[in-house]
Amino acid sequence: SAPDLQDPPKKIAVVGAGIGGTAAAFYLRQEFGAGVKIDVFEPESVGGRLATVKVGDHEYETGGAMIHPLNLHMKHFIEKLGIPPRKDVHSKMAIFDGKELTFEESDWFIINFLRLLWRYGFNFLRMQMWVESILDKFMRIYQYQQYGYSFSSVERLLHAMGGDSFPTLMNQTLEETMIGEGFSQVFLNDIVAPITRVNYGQSVRINGFVGAVSLAGTDSGLWAVDGGNKKVCSGLLYHSKSELIPAKVTSISVKVRPSKTGPASSFYEVNYVDGSGSAHALYDIVVIATPLHQGKSDIAFSGFSPPIPSHYPGRFQQTVSTLVHGMLNMSYLGTTEPASKFTVSDILTTDSKGSVIHTLSSVDPVHIPPDYKRPPASQTKVWKVFSPQPLSQEQLKDMFLSRDSVSETRWLAYPSYSPPHRKTPPFILHNRLYYLNAVEWAASAMEMSAISARNVALLAHHRWHKQVGKIDQEDLHTRLRGEL
Numbered sequence: 001s002a003p004d005l006q007d008p009p010k011k012i013a014v015v016g017a018g019i020g021g022t023a024a025a026f027y028l029r030q031e032f033g034a035g036v037k038i039d040v041f042e043p044e045s046v047g048g049r050l051a052t053v054k055v056g057d058h059e060y061e062t063g064g065a066m067i068h069p070l071n072l073h074m075k076h077f078i079e080k081l082g083i084p085p086r087k088d089v090h091s092k093m094a095i096f097d098g099k100e101l102t103f104e105e106s107d108w109f110i111i112n113f114l115r116l117l118w119r120y121g122f123n124f125l126r127m128q129m130w131v132e133s134i135l136d137k138f139m140r141i142y143q144y145q146q147y148g149y150s151f152s153s154v155e156r157l158l159h160a161m162g163g164d165s166f167p168t169l170m171n172q173t174l175e176e177t178m179i180g181e182g183f184s185q186v187f188l189n190d191i192v193a194p195i196t197r198v199n200y201g202q203s204v205r206i207n208g209f210v211g212a213v214s215l216a217g218t219d220s221g222l223w224a225v226d227g228g229n230k231k232v233c234s235g236l237l238y239h240s241k242s243e244l245i246p247a248k249v250t251s252i253s254v255k256v257r258p259s260k261t262g263p264a265s266s267f268y269e270v271n272y273v274d275g276s277g278s279a280h281a282l283y284d285i286v287v288i289a290t291p292l293h294q295g296k297s298d299i300a301f302s303g304f305s306p307p308i309p310s311h312y313p314g315r316f317q318q319t320v321s322t323l324v325h326g327m328l329n330m331s332y333l334g335t336t337e338p339a340s341k342f343t344v345s346d347i348l349t350t351d352s353k354g355s356v357i358h359t360l361s362s363v364d365p366v367h368i369p370p371d372y373k374r375p376p377a378s379q380t381k382v383w384k385v386f387s388p389q390p391l392s393q394e395q396l397k398d399m400f401l402s403r404d405s406v407s408e409t410r411w412l413a414y415p416s417y418s419p420p421h422r423k424t425p426p427f428i429l430h431n432r433l434y435y436l437n438a439v440e441w442a443a444s445a446m447e448m449s450a451i452s453a454r455n456v457a458l459l460a461h462h463r464w465h466k467q468v469g470k471i472d473q474e475d476l477h478t479r480l481r482g483e484l
């Protein structure tokens, strides 16, 4: 018989078990209760772009590494799952222009402050204030979601957070935005570009919104999950009592089942392949939690009107993450500083011609052993290089005096962000078919996927129960003022 839309759905499929898919399973369980069966399809490792590799006796993050102190969903997840944050190891930054180090952070706050003031006036302080003002608006999403509000498109979600200012940020480059705000071109080249390069492998011509997220990625208090960020994904999967189906979804079609007694009902047929061949299953609701882009997934949608494309326009940017266990060649950095005194952890790079790397970092294991101190560059240790292309043997030889091991991961990492931004893909692909990774076109980060997961779960719930009053409400900020 036709499903009574007041009854909860019986079966939900989530495609992809990265942080987006596993957070979606968690929030779908929260919204729809214990009775619904949730299947999560994942042909690769749980975690997706959150992954570790083993070097020697320890594991190191090779994908998504750092979480902002105000990323409240990620914080909530580890609290709920009882996973501690990783022990903090003090980090220190330097900037490399391809020939020499143009800036090296001191251990003394006052020295850094005076150096930056001398070179860039108040640009640095003003940048921190500018990012803080954007974060203030960004934080509104948590209150909206706590009250159960959801949004049918990325544009509406951004507008609810930041009014017209957020869509405006999406339509301008970070460079245009910051120049418009009075920041100097020198400051953009020397400081801002290295930050967008380390975080998104791109220049200051990314959109202003992802640019601001990137700048927030250099705030103090960044943290990571003890044992590896991917532990959050396996924890959410377990906590949500979902079933992990180790299979790749190949196609989704809409099936209409006629009924003698009431209106016809429709289901989604999810076709998938695993080690033993192909199979299919029917679902009331489906959430796609992987980018629908060339090289990221290849899901055919059939029987939909209007048609749903397998791939949306735009491309994903390659970032190659190379972990080298070895000894750094200090002369590569053009410095005569003794390696035994060199304790910089993150070497960012300027956007100069011929620059083959985006960043070079001394990395710490995902679990910090007791009494751990980050070794200086005179010792053999683990370095992580981000580059747009795989490093050649020659390039590795230039950078390192010795190499005990080299491990390379090629990521199609995040969208290539070039405004004016085209319309972002929709959250709603069809009546009960949702697309979580649409949000990555605003910015790609763990918390963005988590926010989108909660939004999609709320949207799925409200649309199932026809609670339209909780979707796309205008002026929530004013209406909810004083409610918390």
Ligand SMILES: Cc1cc2nc3c(=O)[nH]c(=O)nc-3n(C[C@H](O)[C@H](O)[C@H](O)COP(=O)(O)OP(=O)(O)OC[C@H]3O[C@@H](n4cnc5c(N)ncnc54)[C@H](O)[C@@H]3O)c2cc1C
Pocket (backbone or CB within 6 Å): 015, 016, 017, 018, 019, 020, 021, 041, 042, 043, 044, 045, 046, 047, 048, 049, 050, 062, 063, 064, 065, 066, 067, 247, 248, 249, 250, 289, 290, 291, 296, 297, 298, 299, 319, 321, 411, 412, 413, 414, 437, 444, 445, 446, 447, 449
């Ligand atoms: C090198 C790097 C560094 C980063 N650093 C940070 C950072 O420091 N901080 C931060 O917040 N973010 C960071 N990010 C971004 C962050 O990792 C991502 O935004 C986030 O992990 C995306 O999660 P997701 O679940 O939405 O997508 P994914 O993690 O990509 O998950 C999608 C999953 O879907 C699966 N899948 C694909 N096709 C199918 C199919 N047909 N059927 C079934 N399953 C399928 C994939 O195997 C994958 O596991 C970084 C990313 C990279 C690559």
Ligand SMILES: CC(C)=CCC/C(C)=C/CC/C(C)=C/CSC[C@H](N)C(=O)O
Pocket (backbone or CB within 6 Å): 063, 064, 065, 066, 067, 068, 071, 138, 198, 199, 200, 213, 214, 216, 217, 361, 414, 444, 445, 447, 448
């Ligand atoms: C979403 C909000 C408000 C904040 C997120 C801030 C953040 C942590 C941004 C970083 C995003 C990103 C894609 C980083 C990639 S590189 C990270 C690190 N430097 C590394 O070396 O792995």
